[in-house]
Amino acid sequence: MAQGSFVAYYRVSTARQGASGLGLEAQKEAVRRYLNGGDWTIKAEFVEIESGRKSDRPELERALSTARLHRVPLIVANVSRLTRSSAFLHRLLEAGVEVRFCDLPEIEGPTGRFLLQQMAAVAELEAGMIASRTKAALQAAKARGKKLGGNRGVVMSDATRAAGRAARTLKADGRAADLAPTIAELQAAGITSLGGIAKALNERGIPTARGGEWSPMQVSRVLTKLAEKAA
Structure with a gap:
């Protein structure tokens, strides 16, 4: 059972919310199931009626601001509600707010942030391309004699x-x-x-x-x- 306080964010598209099974009431029910009784409160709820392809979402900005203000997680019914734009995912990571997805109940805290980072990466490049480029860069650095990892005695500059x-x-x-x-x-x-x-x-x-x-x-x-x- 969940404990603590949350800010809930729902996104619906009026043209498809009935057919998709992810309408407002369905999302609210998903949130209730996720919280599963417990000692919890919803500080505020925000509903966005907009296309998932847009990263400019005023209600989401209000939800993030409220979550930051109260220092509580943002709870979302379905991971697909937030993952169609890499620019938006990066914005979410920069917002400094923990996000909980009801359809991924085991993903929260540092693991949840890692998941969002991976979603953003996959939205830009295929995972295989990223792995290949990283491996090639490490091999090239090693070939140049560059020491990888460990404390290399770096001293912060005034600019840093x-x-x-x-x-x-x-x-x-x-x-x-x-x-x-x-x-x-x-x-x-x-x-x-x-x-x-x-x-x-x-x-x-x-x-x-x-x-x-x-x-x-x-x-x-x-x-x-x-x-x-x-x-």
């Missing part, structure tokens, strides 16, 4: 460190953007103090970037980032 800082900043900016709608909602409801916003975020079960509880100082940092982005 700067790239690392930029990546961390980008991640923090993304987290602030995910929080923006919720904070705006709280402010519109009259909750404007740093302490009040921190308390409301904690009550809603929204963790900080490191998984802890909010303090006024952390809220202040997020508001500063949002103000800088709006300027």
Whole structure:
């Protein structure tokens, strides 16, 4: 039985959902069977009515944002709902969200991410071509006398460190953007103090970037980032 919280994403095509057996109600039933009772909650549900060939899916973006915000997995009824576009699969991998597929109940966590990576690779090239090219590259490197694997005494350059800082900043900016709608909602409801916003975020079960509880100082940092982005 599943435990914890989830965000559910359903994709339907009105022209085919009845014939395909993967209509909205069928997908919701698949999610219920996957969760199988248990101590779980669905934080939010998002329904996309769109072609599977398109990678631009606004409801999916909202689902990913909500899953990141609450730091919970995204649950999808059927793996085919998400696998027709390699560009989209890469977007999903970059989103930093764990994805659960109801028709692949044993695939989750690092194994699930690995599965998505393989799906993206297969969408670009046949698995045999990838294996052949990798093997040829390793043999060529070995022939040149290049040492493969192990610690080769690499020291990070200033540029590498700067790239690392930029990546961390980008991640923090993304987290602030995910929080923006919720904070705006709280402010519109009259909750404007740093302490009040921190308390409301904690009550809603929204963790900080490191998984802890909010303090006024952390809220202040997020508001500063949002103000800088709006300027």
